[in-house]
Amino acid sequence: MLYDRGLAKGYGDGIYGAADIGSARDYATFLLRAMGYSEEAGDFKWETAADTAADMGFLAGTSPFLRGDVAEMTLRALLTENAAFAAKLGIILEKV
Incomplete structure (x- = not known):
């Protein structure tokens, strides 16, 4: 489901990396x-996703x-003023 929505992409070539230890950069990428x-739109780069989140x-x-960092980042992201995110979140919640 996360892959289908473009939120989690893995490494490519069918390799996902589910057993890998996640980093702040990985989770920042997911949240962004x-x-x-x-x-793809040039909004951020994976290499600097943590800087963008900061x-x-x-x-x-x-x-x-x-x-705890995951929980705090999630809450902070939810409180970020972003109209597109609010609209998208509403659509996602309706489907759940």
């Missing part, structure tokens, strides 16, 4: 995509990156 931003005010801890 969920908020409607896209690497600039937008929702980056929490980076190392070690823990469950």
Whole structure:
């Protein structure tokens, strides 16, 4: 489902990396995509996703990156003023 929605893309060639340890950059990428931003559109780059998240005010801890950081980043992202994200979130919640 996350892959189908373009939120999680893996490494390519059918390799997902589900057993890998996640990082702040990985989760920032996931949240930015969920908020409607896209690497393809030039909104951010995977390499600098944590910097983009920090600039937008929702980056929490980076190392070690823990469950509490995931929760805090999620909350901060939800509180970010982003009309496209709010509209998209409403659509996603309706489908769930």
